[in-house]
Amino acid sequence: MVRPTPPHQPRLGRESDSAEHADSRAGEENLFDRPTHDDSGEFFEPEPVRVRVNDESKVSRVDTGQLEETPVPGSRFSSWRQRRRVAKAQSAVTEAEPTDDDPDTVVAFPRSSHRRLRRNRWLALLGALLAAGLFVGLVFFSPLFATRAIDVEGARLTNPQNVEDALQRFEGVPLTRISKDEVREAVGNVPQVKSVDVILKPPHTITVELHERVGVATVQEGQELILVDSQGKQLSTYGQQDRPDVPMIEGGRDVLSTDKFSAISNVLASLPANVLSQLDTAAAPSESAVELTFADGRKAIWGDSSNSELKAQVLAALVNDEDTADGTEYDVSAPLHPTIK
Template structure:
């Protein structure tokens, strides 16, 4: 606590300022230690000080055992803080200063010229904003790219080239693939094209090649007709699985064997056995064949164009039987034979 004036030496007991002791009451002229410039009672400044202290009724401050008493000027004293410590006092002052600064920063009511200057954003917020901006820009670029690639006419299909159509009608193929015209190639898969040609009976498999930006090449692998069956006044060309490939008049019969039994035989075991036999025959022998039948169970009979018959038996040992038949058909010694039995290929019989 600051003092207005440094404390002075109090008079001894039984003495008062201005009274002497031993010399008839003369003033001892005690020097006041407050400034060292005069003697109490001789310096006129002390008269004013004593009067001021008396008039203001300055409180007495007791020190230690009350043997020393000083008077202070209360106008220069600070209030003693509450008993909460220096840190609490400092914190209270700091809060009060912040409140004053905040009040001063608020624009006066009705003052349009007042401007509040915001604090600059922190570095962390700037980095986070940059990352968020970069992410949004990347997403926007991906969306635009997807729209361009998958939905714009930039890669739209304009030409579909079809090769390998022999039994298949080109118009039927183009009609099956017409749904892909104008569709972006990025939205078309090979399986989509194969599925679209699944209803074309002559097509067994398909190879697809994309030629960006506007062309699709389709290579057809058609089924191979191995026989015909009668259907009224026409013939139906079928493959080894009994799949019907085309229909034509009897006058234009394809150069393949005729399987007896009509269309109903196509779903029976007889046709399966006949088909296995036809597949085992060499091409030069197959070209001489006129018809095939399975009259009794799985026993297969072949008839050649010159009228010669071959009793094949069942479909077992087909490879060996085909070699025996090829040898007899080409041999001059059996050129006049009417029947060749190879049901037991190791012991063939020629009649």
């Protein structure tokens, strides 16, 4: 049986044996401490280790002549791997040791993967913020979408130039910074305009579609005729020779704030255009007695402003029908039972 001698095995035999084999034991003890590298760091395979071979007696001593060589453990690959491991260890130690030329050398440890991942996330966030800032700058502050044209549609009573002047402050402003409510509010100062539809057409155009107020009557103020809508809003002025095809209400501008005007305007607002254009005057001796006079002298007794839509339909039918068109007075105060004179 071949095995190394345990370090705790006691020395046996005579004292002379100890002296006689002292040198051999010293040599045997140093066999396990042999170096595997020379001074230059080069790896070499150590000499085969010699071990004691005991005969079958547990107390007998084995002389040096009974030692046998054992093969070096491992294959070529394990030896190559061991040399590589030793070379890497030496390389790490060499890099970590400061040189004589630079005693303050600091060893740089490899960065953590978590630190690299965090740095990459910050870089990605910074890139996204820069891209968003560039997009906002191009869309909201650059002249790429600046307003250069204002189109006005549906202007009949309104002077289109007045609308363009009201919207002049939007020229040069990017469309992305203009709200439709702002445009409506600006055009709302034009008296002829009742409502506005706004269309923003990229890249440079604002289209404004006007819904104008409807003039239903005129009032005379001096030598001028003032066109007003059903709410008494003054739309425009005309000369005597340019009178529009709507009836005149006596009383001048002061009548616009009275209840009589409210009664008359409700009646006029319900009439179809082909009947309204034939009227010459409209009067209201009282709120319950509205009277209309046609340009050819015919009259219409309306009564109060109730059932105005039904009365307007009946009056239009009587005026435009050939059998009743030659009448001089139409009483529609009771629309289900009209009378003709």
